[in-house]
Amino acid sequence: MTAQTQPCKHMQFDAQCRVARLEDSGRFMLEVGVRCIDCGKPFQFLGLQPGLNLSGATASLDGLEANIAICPQGVQPTPLQGLQGYTIEGHN
Numbered sequence: 001m002t003a004q005t006q007p008c009k010h011m012q013f014d015a016q017c018r019v020a021r022l023e024d025s026g027r028f029m030l031e032v033g034v035r036c037i038d039c040g041k042p043f044q045f046l047g048l049q050p051g052l053n054l055s056g057a058t059a060s061l062d063g064l065e066a067n068i069a070i071c072p073q074g075v076q077p078t079p080l081q082g083l084q085g086y087t088i089e090g091h092n
């Protein structure tokens, strides 16, 4: 009987981040990958749609890379500015 190794508890991580500049659109994407240093297992991103979204966040088909649209500060409204421009209508 061979000794079973303990399953990795995934205590230490390596995060790879790259910024890609999309030449045709002039947009920028942050590409992120995370893996456990101890066992090397890559981590899967949850809750992201697959594909490419130049104005949002998506995951690769295997879920192991997140692609997040980014822009220089001031080019797009911040989330707070977006909220301030949002008006609530239809009160009773």
Ligand SMILES: [Zn+2]
Binding pocket: 008, 009, 010, 011, 036, 037, 038, 039, 040, 041
């Ligand atoms: Zn691990």
